[in-house]
Amino acid sequence: MKDSIPKLAVFKFSSCDGCQLSILDLEDELLEIGRRVNIAYFLEASRATVKGPYDVGLVEGSISTPHEKELIKDVRQKCKTLITIGACATAGGIQALRNWKDVKEFVSVVYAKPEYIETLEKATPISEHVKVDFELRGCPVNKYQILEVLTAFLAGRKPNIPSHSVCVECKRKGNVCIMVSNGVPCLGPVTQVGCGAICPSYGRGCYGCFGPMESPNAESLGERILQLGISKRDIVLMFKGFNGWSEPFRKAGDAFEE
Amino acid sequence: MSEKDRPLLIEAQDFNGLLLSLKRLGYATYAPTVRDGAIVYDLVDSADDLPIGIGDVQEPGSYRLRKRGDGSFFGFVVGPHSWKKFLHPPTVKLFTINSNGKIVANLENSDQKLAFIGVRPCELQAIKILDKVLLGGEYLDIVYASRRKDVFFVVVNCIEPGGNCFCASVGTGPEAKDGFDLCLTELLKPDGHYFLVRIGSEKGRELISSVHYRQATDEEVELASRLLTLSSEHMGKKLEIKGMKELLYRNLDHPHWDEVAKRCLTCGNCTMVCPTCFCTTVYETTNLSLKYAEKWRSWDTCFSQEFSYIHGGPIRYSISARYRHWLMHKMATWMDQFGTLGCVGCGRCITWCPVGIDITEEVKQIDKRDGEVKVKVE
Ligand code: SF4
Ligand code: SF4
Ligand code: SF4
Numbered sequence A: 001m002k003d004s005i006p007k008l009a010v011f012k013f014s015s016c017d018g019c020q021l022s023i024l025d026l027e028d029e030l031l032e033i034g035r036r037v038n039i040a041y042f043l044e045a046s047r048a049t050v051k052g053p054y055d056v057g058l059v060e061g062s063i064s065t066p067h068e069k070e071l072i073k074d075v076r077q078k079c080k081t082l083i084t085i086g087a088c089a090t091a092g093g094i095q096a097l098r099n100w101k102d103v104k105e106f107v108s109v110v111y112a113k114p115e116y117i118e119t120l121e122k123a124t125p126i127s128e129h130v131k132v133d134f135e136l137r138g139c140p141v142n143k144y145q146i147l148e149v150l151t152a153f154l155a156g157r158k159p160n161i162p163s164h165s166v167c168v169e170c171k172r173k174g175n176v177c178i179m180v181s182n183g184v185p186c187l188g189p190v191t192q193v194g195c196g197a198i199c200p201s202y203g204r205g206c207y208g209c210f211g212p213m214e215s216p217n218a219e220s221l222g223e224r225i226l227q228l229g230i231s232k233r234d235i236v237l238m239f240k241g242f243n244g245w246s247e248p249f250r251k252a253g254d255a256f257e258e
Numbered sequence B: 001m002s003e004k005d006r007p008l009l010i011e012a013q014d015f016n017g018l019l020l021s022l023k024r025l026g027y028a029t030y031a032p033t034v035r036d037g038a039i040v041y042d043l044v045d046s047a048d049d050l051p052i053g054i055g056d057v058q059e060p061g062s063y064r065l066r067k068r069g070d071g072s073f074f075g076f077v078v079g080p081h082s083w084k085k086f087l088h089p090p091t092v093k094l095f096t097i098n099s100n101g102k103i104v105a106n107l108e109n110s111d112q113k114l115a116f117i118g119v120r121p122c123e124l125q126a127i128k129i130l131d132k133v134l135l136g137g138e139y140l141d142i143v144y145a146s147r148r149k150d151v152f153f154v155v156v157n158c159i160e161p162g163g164n165c166f167c168a169s170v171g172t173g174p175e176a177k178d179g180f181d182l183c184l185t186e187l188l189k190p191d192g193h194y195f196l197v198r199i200g201s202e203k204g205r206e207l208i209s210s211v212h213y214r215q216a217t218d219e220e221v222e223l224a225s226r227l228l229t230l231s232s233e234h235m236g237k238k239l240e241i242k243g244m245k246e247l248l249y250r251n252l253d254h255p256h257w258d259e260v261a262k263r264c265l266t267c268g269n270c271t272m273v274c275p276t277c278f279c280t281t282v283y284e285t286t287n288l289s290l291k292y293a294e295k296w297r298s299w300d301t302c303f304s305q306e307f308s309y310i311h312g313g314p315i316r317y318s319i320s321a322r323y324r325h326w327l328m329h330k331m332a333t334w335m336d337q338f339g340t341l342g343c344v345g346c347g348r349c350i351t352w353c354p355v356g357i358d359i360t361e362e363v364k365q366i367d368k369r370d371g372e373v374k375v376k377v378e
């Protein structure tokens, strides 16, 4: 039976494992997933592995070492469909903050024996290295979006993953906009929906976990946040978050750098 | 005025009686109430749930509540919600399908009688517009139709317009003329707190007879009318609608569209808060076994690329094309499509735009430089 169903593999690169955990968080659905796909390679869940090729590969993490740079090519070859999951895999992640600095200096300061450390100057998203079939955003990803992507894959249809702003979701929920009503800086207008507008629903500004929405005007939002009395330095820090290395946020952050 | 048409007067303390009578008649009573630093529309139990003594200060991109220092029940204007959310819900399950092909329509909440209390004149016009859009053609929107069939309207005229209001310019307020069951004007007089009441329907007449009332005096009727005239003279915003449609149609290549696009975030907040924007997206969900599917519908926005996606790409790719589409729809193409303006002058899109883009100001800018054409870069 296992032979007739698609083989799923989950790979990890430079990351915190949070996105893989989100898959395991699908507690009510895991058994059904196991019936629909052959979970052939998923080290976070099981030591038992099945050799490739795989029908679908989920990739977590960014490319930050010479070893990973080679490994991803191999992974790509083994997977018919390659889906990257999370901010690290789609934008470089929090470790991409080093991309603005000298990584050799960090290594020399942090490690007792820097010569043991092999690392690339920049941490970069998977799509800079190999062709990616679909990107699922989030830090971490939303488990229901993972489920939607898998279900869509099984049904042979396009996953329903919208790319408009968080604000649309925020308004559909009936939230009162915290930026307009309380002057709280919020990245919602330039961030892709997917989290269900969690932070604004609890009175906190959006951190931009799901990265830039489809047509982000991040500099205009930055100007508005400046008018709200937030310092340029803090605006830079807002954009340089989990998705700071994504082009629109990178440019906006750099624009407010003093 | 004939004695039969003479407005009535109720004391503010009897307002609660209206609410209780509506509840007794089986209506779910929705009204303005304070939540999270704003006045939203929600279920209320009694007049105590109203924003008593609370006002609002609205500017482009900014909304704050303030204490008024009086006991007014309706001393504010429209907030982030509109009645559209009850009649045309933000997200609704339309139907489910089983693998045997059985389709089951979802008719949840479709029999609930709704009482909307504190509807503003501009909002009443917005509902008339939605009626036309969603019920006026050959195909009825059954979700809207089922929720719309028994709505009791208690309208409250606006004696204090807000900072972004321009109903007087578009002829939808500050006084409601018809389409309500009851229409109130709040009067805070030195001798007490009253509501002048106009009756708009038999249902309205029956309801008012459930509380203590008397005929309004000439002096009271005049006071209300004076306050409403003053109100229409003190609108926060103005819009010149004479010739506006032609102005917009002849300025499709105006450089100002690109200037707005520099500020516009394409976040879609303006369309979400607009009481007449009706656009939706429909989508299916399937379960893992692929034996069960649901069809859902959610509010959509013409500011998203997917909205105009047709094989190969979105029709309106640039931000300026998307902003222009929204403004043109509200202020020009709506007239050709439905015979009225698509804008009722409520000012929500101005207040709730995170960067404070002001639709009245953008029209003015185009008018000021009528005929300018942007330089095309090859
Ligand atoms: S709170 Fe943030 S996400 Fe919500 S509408 Fe306002 S700006 Fe958008
Ligand atoms: S376009 Fe703006 S002012 Fe006009 S009805 Fe819509 S939200 Fe109100
Ligand atoms: S302005 Fe946009 S969202 Fe609103 S009704 Fe028109 S097309 Fe729909």
Ligand code: SF4
Binding pocket: B263, B264, B265, B266, B267, B268, B269, B270, B271, B303, B352, B353, B354, B355, B356, B357
């Ligand atoms: S006009 Fe304002 S609210 Fe509308 S999409 Fe642009 S930035 Fe968002």
